[in-house]
Amino acid sequence: MKVLVAVKRVVDYNVKVRAKADGSDVDLNNVKMAINPFCEIAVEEAVRLKEAGTATEVIAVSVGDKACQEQIRTALALGADRGIQVETDGAVEPLVVAKLLKGVVEKEQPQLVILGKQSIDGDNNQTGQMLGALAGMPQGTFASEVVIDGDTVNVTREVDGGLQTVALKLPAIVTTDLRLNEPRYASLPNIMKAKKKPLDVFTPADLGVEVTTHLTQVSVEPPAERQAGIKVEDVDQLLDKLKNEAKVI
């Protein structure tokens, strides 16, 4: 079984991103970039399927400019077999990413596509579901457990009230939630080996996709600042403030 994993290059999760003073965009100068944490979980899941003998090949794909090859190499160091970059001028919208991934799915015919549930930059939570609709594939989003059973995959999902399990006919889409697994660290020998693994580059035109724009960012601004309040001395003072000043209890 072939598994396709999508990875995205994003600002490292430790970075506190700010809006530029003129409000034109976020300030990403000299900011540390990394693989999106949910995508890392997706790679780990795919590699575990290979180690368990369920998957035969793991392909890591990313959409973006040349810099995203760094994240593809990270996925290869974690255990993916080969990489695909779909070259675009910087970021494109989730709908376009989904169309490009559909093009890759048609080329590679994977039985399972694993993606992160959302990227921590745009916080959109869309791409996996959109790919599912475009490719006519079922989806197990926000997955905390993935079990392959013949031509079916059972996915346990994190939902509002608890957990839900669905059975999906392969080929299927899985998007990862936090508790699916704990990703490994890449070892130095594997990082060296990853540099030699194959990495193909396609353009949107190669995949028959037109890059369109549906949303334009008008401006960005910092959120309303919350002022730090006071420190109370003890529990009595805290209760007094909550009762008599804030009037919330």
Next chain:
Amino acid sequence: MSTLVIAEHDNATLKGATLNAVTAAQALGADIDILVAGAGCDAAAQAAAAVAGVNKVLVADNAPYEHQLAENVSLLIAEVGAGYDYIVAAATANAKNTMPRVAALLDVAQISEITSVESPDTFKRPIYAGNVIATVKSTDAKKVITVRGTAFDAAAAEGGSASIEAVDSAHDAGISSFVGEEVAVSDRPELTAASVVISGGRGMQNGENFKLLEGIADKLNAAIGASRAAVDAGFVPNDMQVGQTGKIVAPDLYIAVGISGAIQHLAGMKDSKVIVAINKDEDAPIFQVSDYGLVADLFDALPEFESKL
């Protein structure tokens, strides 16, 4: 101009999140219809018809929609939604699952988790864990939107008298099926609807210690939440997680206990009206957003707080 609001419900009851979505829909300025897709969902449809400001309730009562499987429901919404300018839903786990499929079927963008309507085509939404608020303009003729519930007041659940119309359309994609669910049963209010939330973090040390929060939660009729650190450490289940990738809450009172205040956690609670932080580290970032900070060992402070409430 017309707007289709997708109801969040469990067939028997209409969920409160739907009311926040209706308020967001009102800000769009178009006539509002509600779609209730489910099986045996007549009670939910009746409740939707009573919501103030709603024109018409469309009910698709069919077996393939019973468990809100995205593969089936998205086909229905795309079909029914074809006649509307806006398709709007509260950003619940169900809508997050289904609505992007709807958008892709209609070949339009989804505008996720809007927090305000600036004009009929321009919206604000948080990005980067809420560290930045983006204003975005949609150029699609039809707009698929999810709404952050905490940013919009609930519409009145009573006072409306919408007509109810059946939609006779049973889409079964035949590629997915419901196996089962484990839903936490609790007498406490839902996290996203509670007026008081008390959350524990890594400082709680283990799941057993969350009992210290329960007594206080009982007295305040509060929901209990947790930081990602507490979930990752296995103290409590993920559906209790408050934060960027968990639940977004904005209660009247939020009590953060043993939570340092990582930006990912703040993203989920900083719009709360009053924030209390209890932490023994006086330099913890949570104190920068709290109205009342108590530097104390939570194992001393919590029992005292509970006994004096």
